[in-house]
Amino acid sequence: MTPSERHDAEDAAEVVAPFVTLHQQQHAARLGMWLFLASEAMMFGSLIVIAWLYRLTHPQGVAEAVERLNYLLAAGNTLALLTSSLLMSLALVACKHGQGRQALGYLLGAACLGGVFLACKGLEYTLEYQEGLLPGFGLTSPLQQPSARLFMNLYFVATALHGVHLLVAIGLVLAVAWRLRSTQLARGRLQTQLEMTALYWHLVDAIWLLLFPTLYLIGR
């Protein structure tokens, strides 16, 4: 059997009904993933637009809230997330070139940086809790204006929702890393899984890139 015939046979073995070819199966996976990403983008897009609406209607209250947020810690978190996205891209490139061990290293690095992001976020929440800034914990808020407290509520909802998404992304990356470690690097299905996970990871990163200036930076 020639190498080309062997590849064709491997591809055929990875195709699942109702798909006829591996290419068709991968295209369907990409389309489904993009539709899912679209729904995620719409949800976070609504939160970001609400934040901008608050900024337009209550500029002083928002400025009071933004002043108390730790933007340097958030900038460090942005750096961690961007680096993790680079590692995801490099993992995909390594996987396409059949370099399974390198891809595994990049994936574990990305998952670790995701963990660093969540740990820093936890530290940030702790500091905000101690200051009484977080909503719903019974402490007297130091924020004077009701609109500032409203913005803090939005900040908490948006960042917590983003944190949950990152947690899911870390779980997906670890699952793909486990499959990569425990099986031979398959050309088709595993690569598709890694590609879909990378898409999700990059979306979580892209959303943060909009949340960071919207919540922390503008109007300090």
Place this chain on the structure above:
Amino acid sequence: MSRATAIRIYLLVLLLLALETLAAASAWALSTPVILMAAGGQFLLVLLFWLGLREQRGWVRLFSWLYLCWLLVMALFILGEHLTR
């Protein structure tokens, strides 16, 4: 996407992060537009290169651009509604 392109995009995005953080720390009159443009640039770079929007074909490309436009329309609608109230 090649390894070199991924690293180049990373460096560009980091540069924009440094720019927006410096703008937020400073008292420039133009700090808000600088932050907005830097964030927009970062988002577009991630979208086009890491999310691979420029490489997609067929329905995937159509849907991805369609939802981006939908987001833009939603933002314009809400802000327009507020401004004309």
